[in-house]
Amino acid sequence: MPGIVTVTMNPALDITTSTSMVVPTSKVRCGEPRRDPGGGGLNVARVLRVLGASATAVFPSGGHIGRAIEDLVATEGVAMRSLTIRGSTRESLTINETETGLQYRFVLPGPRMTSMEQAAFLDLVTEAASEASYVVVSGSLPPGVPDDFYQHVADVVGELGARVVVDTSGPALRQLRGGVFLVKPSIRELREWTGRKLQVVDDQVAGARELIVRGVCAVVVLSLGAEGALLVTRHQEEYFPSIDVPVVSGVGAGDSMVAGMVYGLAHRWSLSDSVRYGVSAGAAMLQTPGTALCRLEDVKRFYSELTDGSAPTRSSGSSAPAVRRADR
Template sequence: MYAPIITFTMNPAVDTFGETERIFEDSKTRCQQTRQEPGGGGINVARNIIRMGTPALAIFPAGGLNGELLKQLLARDNTPYQSISIASDTRQNLAITERYCGKMYHFVFPGPELTKAEQDACRNALLEHQQLPEFLVLSGSIADCVPASFYGEITKKASALGIKVVLDTSGAALQGALYNGAYVAKLNRKEFSSLGYSELDDIATLRAQMREIMAKGAVSNLIVTLAQGGALLITESGEELAYMPPKVEIISHVGAGDSFVSALTHQLYQGKSLDVAFRYGVAAASVTVQTKGNQLYDLDLLEVTYKKTQPLA
């Protein structure tokens, strides 16, 4: 099938959410499972984008019983996908809310090992479509066995074909992906600090640091999200934008960054300006932290929050 937006998740997961009254250190903690969702950055992005009304295709490697469960969950959700078979098991992550204190504990497990042949199959699957997408979202982590240059190689090839690449990754994968022609990259403060900066610097210093790596050609447009919910953007033309959402009660941060990328990419595909798309991204993250699960469900609240999102001085 043709999709104008393709998302790729190198390290997908089945996300299991649960609740318990209290977590005990030295005895059984009995939990109630509240929901089970397909997980992983690009998969979350694709599901959100489809819900907003734009066709998308999620591509990912999958193996073992968890891989089969992941595909079943996507089929149940009517999410178009293309899976690449691997020998190792897809991971499962846990998010447990302790009702006693209202805190959520997010347990994230390492991904499966992929052979070189499986990695090559993933690369080929992204660019083998007869009609290429307008946007390619590379989202989420990569396993330790995958070269740090993996996303960078894909970004370079896709950009040369005229595809706008949206990057949302971290660690070695992020450092290997920058400076390869991506259209936009979204980083949080911790991810940005991994490039050699302090996470404690003030906003003015952060802006200067963003301009510094932009001048070196890291990416065409750079977004850095802030711990308090806002975000900064520096565009390829040198324009600097910053927005802050209204204060809300935070229930879970799971999927907030993916919702940001979802709304941003959806709005760009719809022909909106980078300013408008960026502001929608800030609003989408704010909506998602107010809900359980890993998805952007309340699109009416998204519109309300968008209108309440204000420029950050």
């Protein structure tokens, strides 16, 4: 299978623990912590491994937290290329409050990356992507990195001939100009990008198509949480209902969905079937607690429910929407 590379500019060591009640001032004694590598691209690479595809995770790594992430990634059997940086990689803390079932998530900004480190990282991505067919860019940017960094990634990766898939938000999404194959905003992110409420499906399709008409990308998969997803290209739109499942934890549905879609695309499935596999992987992620990854048997079962058991359709390469390069 052709290679997949994931890019995580701002990885985190996700620490998950629990306590009976979070209260101010007093010490809150917590249970045994669980540690997971986190950050969009790292999660996508880990889920791809669960699905049976190998991806190389590329990320900056600083200090002992960075090394702890590298150890965990290696233990999971995920291939990686890391760039050692001077700053310390961040940690994120999730506390599950057992008395109420509420979840508290504390997210730190991440280390400041120097411009030399940014340039070295871009070189590392270029090297890793030289044989790749898909490069997935996911997550936030750390402090000091310009908002258009992902556009630079799209430019270098595009030159190599790989397709770029982007899942990001805020300024990093706003600064994308072109050369991207697929963008996966959530409805919250597309509302922010358009500045509109997008309350009805027609508005959502129009908002997603704006990304295409402006030349940012060829395909938009708009994720609608419990409402499912919308696939939008220049001339096509298709709605995919979600799978009705009891939610154990909502963490990571988007990353899992991206992994499912990229799995399908890298296997040359049609766009529609790739989105169905993404919706299945998103729902499967909701079946496992906290940062635990989805299970392959859940993904396969959900996909089979969506397709009445029929195998995925292969795409004919020429039917894929064309990517427009960014104007320099």
